[in-house]
Amino acid sequence: MAEPQDRAVRRRAGRPPRALLGTDKITRAALKLVELEGYRGLTMAALARRLNVAPSALYNHVRSKQDVLLLVEEDLMGRVEVSGFATDPWPDAVRAWAWSYRNVFARHAPLIPVIAVLPVTDAPRTLMMYEAVTTGFARAGWPEDQIVDAIVALESFIFGSALDVGAPADIFDTGTLAAQTPSFTAAVRRRAAAAQDNGAPGAAESDRAFALGLEALLAGLSAGLAPGSAGAPG
Amino acid sequence: MAEPQDRAVRRRAGRPPRALLGTDKITRAALKLVELEGYRGLTMAALARRLNVAPSALYNHVRSKQDVLLLVEEDLMGRVEVSGFATDPWPDAVRAWAWSYRNVFARHAPLIPVIAVLPVTDAPRTLMMYEAVTTGFARAGWPEDQIVDAIVALESFIFGSALDVGAPADIFDTGTLAAQTPSFTAAVRRRAAAAQDNGAPGAAESDRAFALGLEALLAGLSAGLAPGSAGAPG
DNA sequence: CCACTAAATGAATGGCATTCATTTTTATTA
């Protein structure tokens, strides 16, 4: 009850006795703001308002809005499931990791172009995720010089799939051009019908595509390992 | 020589005798601007300057900046290679399509979050691409109700991989946290060494990851089609 | 005790997409 003290009372200028901000508080406020208003609502002004502080005060703790996004990203990376890599068979561990990774970032699609290109240096949680995944791959017998490529390939699929989750249900509506695209229009109808037969509602379509692609990747990657190379994963 | 007529001469207000703009001219100017200055440089003001016109004039031809991005996207979709689907074996056609798709959008990464979520309705070139791909899948014997899911899965991988192309060479530099991430750090070093042995310079790392993932997807999807199994794994 | 640094305020600044009133020209229609 005493938390949002006096919103109306203006604080006078000058350093306060106890610091009002900190990267942790900024991170939590940013996450809450995104949850409530989406990334469009994540502005420095809105963030400051939420923290009951002037916008310029934020710049004592972050260098830019980009910095705020990085704080959020690091927090999210800590929510990705990697525990399976220590214990489970390789395909199960990858499956659990991939689904949780996709689901975490499906709700944070605007971060994806940022993450995909962001150096991991000084991003501890992100690095810990990669460390766990790498040990799991090594444990399964992957040759060391291919592990990072395999992770990057899986990650690319995951990022693209996370974006796909945000697509509207009618994204493939061919509209007035249906007559000129008969094969595609038919395939889209069949897919929708199949999804409904399954009793699954709208959003499940991206789930089906993700499952299909992930299983194909798992099978294909396993097969690539199998022949004469360092042994099949498991 | 006569192209940029009189930059300094102010046109007086009012409709000009011949229209100065049009969606085609706007599209070309936007593409040129992006080529020269990147997406940061693609502002309505810069676009107008390039077309020797007032910014507000653009709004007689597009509803918003988002519209400009859609014009660019449609143009780019026309550059994706789909001719193989009419003639080549399925894996070859998919390979050619996937590589060209990725390469086209690697240079237009900021468009990817837009495309991934954009309805295809009234986007003729985009639809024609999907039509060609779909016919190729059908020709290869894919069950109609799985074609769209397979395309979406491949596309997700392609979009994610296109983002990856823009990553800096040192994206996986573990910096001061190397000691806490020994497996990952070692794998990154091995990868870099392998890339150098190949004589391939920097950007080739994302190519290797893309090739690995694409071949795995192709193999996995083909296997899922095999006689006995009724399609994708559940 | 004093200088320095940290952390806040509040008032700019400049860039951006977009809107609106106005003007001029072309196209339509009665």
Add this chain to the structure above:
DNA sequence: TAATAAAAATGAATGCCATTCATTTAGTGG
């Protein structure tokens, strides 16, 4: 053909947004 509507331009706002700067106040290290 005359009147009117619609199209396409200008130029001046508008409002939002990230960021910077001068200023104020409060702890901190020598």
